[in-house]
Amino acid sequence: xxxxxxxxxxxxxxxxxxAAAVVEDGRKVLSNVISSQIDLHTIYGxxxxxxxxxxxxxxxxxxxxxxxxxxNVTFDDIDAIAVTYGPGLVGALLVGxxxxxxxxxxxxxxxxxxxxxxGHVLANLIEHEELEPPFVCLIVSGGHTEIAIVxxxxxxxxxxxxxxxxxxxxxxxxxxxxxxxxxxxxxxDKAAKLGDSHAIEFPKARVNDSKYDFxxxxxxxxxxxxxxxxxxxxxxxxxxxxxxxxxRAVVEVLVEHTITVAKDYNIKNVAMAGxxxxxxxxxxxxxxxxxxxxxxxxxxxxxxxxxxxAMIGVAAYFEYLNENFKDLTLNAVPNxxx
Amino acid sequence: MxxxxxxxxxxxxxxxxxxxxxxxxxxxxxxxxxxLDGDLGVGKTVFAKGFGAGLGIKRDIVSPTFNIxxxxxxxxxxxxxxxxxxxDISELDEIGFDExxxxxxxxxxxxxxxxxxALPANIIRVVISKDLEKGFDYRKIAVEGINNxxxxx
Numbered sequence: 001x002x003x004x005x006x007x008x009x010x011x012x013x014x015x016x017x018x019a020a021a022v023v024e025d026g027r028k029v030l031s032n033v034i035s036s037q038i039d040l041h042t043i044y045g046x047x048x049x050x051x052x053x054x055x056x057x058x059x060x061x062x063x064x065x066x067x068x069x070x071x072n073v074t075f076d077d078i079d080a081i082a083v084t085y086g087p088g089l090v091g092a093l094l095v096g097x098x099x100x101x102x103x104x105x106x107x108x109x110x111x112x113x114x115x116x117x118x119g120h121v122l123a124n125l126i127e128h129e130e131l132e133p134p135f136v137c138l139i140v141s142g143g144h145t146e147i148a149i150v151x152x153x154x155x156x157x158x159x160x161x162x163x164x165x166x167x168x169x170x171x172x173x174x175x176x177x178x179x180x181x182x183x184x185x186x187x188x189d190k191a192a193k194l195g196d197s198h199a200i201e202f203p204k205a206r207v208n209d210s211k212y213d214f215x216x217x218x219x220x221x222x223x224x225x226x227x228x229x230x231x232x233x234x235x236x237x238x239x240x241x242x243x244x245x246x247x248r249a250v251v252e253v254l255v256e257h258t259i260t261v262a263k264d265y266n267i268k269n270v271a272m273a274g275x276x277x278x279x280x281x282x283x284x285x286x287x288x289x290x291x292x293x294x295x296x297x298x299x300x301x302x303x304x305x306x307x308x309x310a311m312i313g314v315a316a317y318f319e320y321l322n323e324n325f326k327d328l329t330l331n332a333v334p335n336x337x338x
Numbered sequence: 339m340x341x342x343x344x345x346x347x348x349x350x351x352x353x354x355x356x357x358x359x360x361x362x363x364x365x366x367x368x369x370x371x372x373x374l375d376g377d378l379g380v381g382k383t384v385f386a387k388g389f390g391a392g393l394g395i396k397r398d399i400v401s402p403t404f405n406i407x408x409x410x411x412x413x414x415x416x417x418x419x420x421x422x423x424x425x426d427i428s429e430l431d432e433i434g435f436d437e438x439x440x441x442x443x444x445x446x447x448x449x450x451x452x453x454x455x456a457l458p459a460n461i462i463r464v465v466i467s468k469d470l471e472k473g474f475d476y477r478k479i480a481v482e483g484i485n486n487x488x489x490x491x
């Protein structure tokens with residue numbers, strides 16, 4: 001089995017995005033195509049439903065074709081087919097898994113199943129050649145909030161998780177309640193820049209019985225209660241101050257717990273992953289605290305923070321090196337554990 | 339069908355009320371569909387946590403919003419839905435909604451009002467609401483569709 005010039009075609013369809021990428025040797029992205037970036041209306045006309053797995057079925061062949069074309073390769077140049085098989089929405093995952101199995105069978109190539117979160121974490125390798133395990137990674141997105149210790153490329157330990165909502169979900173819900181709209185993360189990020197983050201003191205997103213775990217439901221409810229109270233006494237709310245204060249309550253705990261894990265486990269490299277890792281307040285506080293503690297911080301560009309297939313191709317390379325291949329019984333696992 | 343109203347003045351009380359309801363439902367055979375509705379921040383998460391604990395589920399019940407459904411094994415299986423992200427009823431077919439609601443399990447559905455036409459005939463409805471005149475932490479929990487003897491008191 002060759003170890004270099006390994007080209008993997010990776011497929012990701014665990015949620016709303018249909019994506020395909022070609023990645024060489026786990027760090028070099030030859031192409032990275034995400035369906036939402038293609039003008040679907042010019043291909044089909046009409047409105048595309050948000051969650052439907054039908055959308056993935058309609059997209060997937062176009063996306064794979066584009067990924068091969070952009071990488072300037074054909075199926076013959078591909079050494080393995082990789083796919084996200086969990087966690088995620090079952091109907092959505094099944095489209096990618098079915099496609100990958102068909103390609104692996106038809107082209108007689110090895111099939112690799114990848115854990116979605118592992119992909120997000122290892123996305124950090126794409127732009128940081130020097131980054132090697134061990135490192136601590138904070139994973140924050142619409143569906144996940146975790147701190148992982150990456151002991152080796154294939155050996156992860158989750159040391160912190162959320163007890164209720166994901167961080168990105170709390171951003172979405174608060175944004176909705178103050179009328180900022182969707183997606184909540186970027187909207188709050190922008191509005192918060194115009195507000196005073198110390199205007200209101202909200203409860204911190206931590207829990208009493210764990211040093212590392214998170215809870216976002218309480219701070220979300222506190223924001224909603226604050227609005228209720230203000231409405232009742234007819235007080236006008238400064239939305240910018242409100243969301244800036246909320247964001248601070250969330251971001252401070254994310255940073256604090258990540259740093260605590262790094263110190264407790266004596267690990268010098270810290271990374272971030274997932275859509276919320278693009279939040280500018282989170283990035284700047286994490287940078288500040290890491291530099292205070294002598295830790296080196298890494299985070300991917302926004303395109304590798306969002307759901308994408310390049311990250312799946314990265315993670316798949318390390319499975320390839322271990323010859324950890326799946327057979328055609330591979331199934332989607334919506335609650336896949338790491 | 340009678341409606342029973344509970345009053346809660348704290349998260350702890352909401353948790354306990356949900357625990358008790360679930361604990362009395364878990365002996366039922368076949369599928370039991372429980373709809374859970376109420377505004378954002380009213381305490382649906384706390385209710386779901388108490389409900390899961392009442393079914394003997396050891397794991398944390400976490401928000402299903404992103405994945406739409408999360409399943410747990412306990413004394414009786416729980417499928418926990420949040421259909422907020424469903425924009426068209428046909429999307430339910432694609433996630434195999436019928437297979438979940440006719441499973442030998444308790445199915446807890448948040449934001450059920452959005453999928454009213456897809457719900458089966460026999461359902462239990464839980465509606466949590468605030469009444470600010472009774473205080474910020476006050477919650478009215480109205481439960482419709484459960485016989486009194488099912489509460490075990």
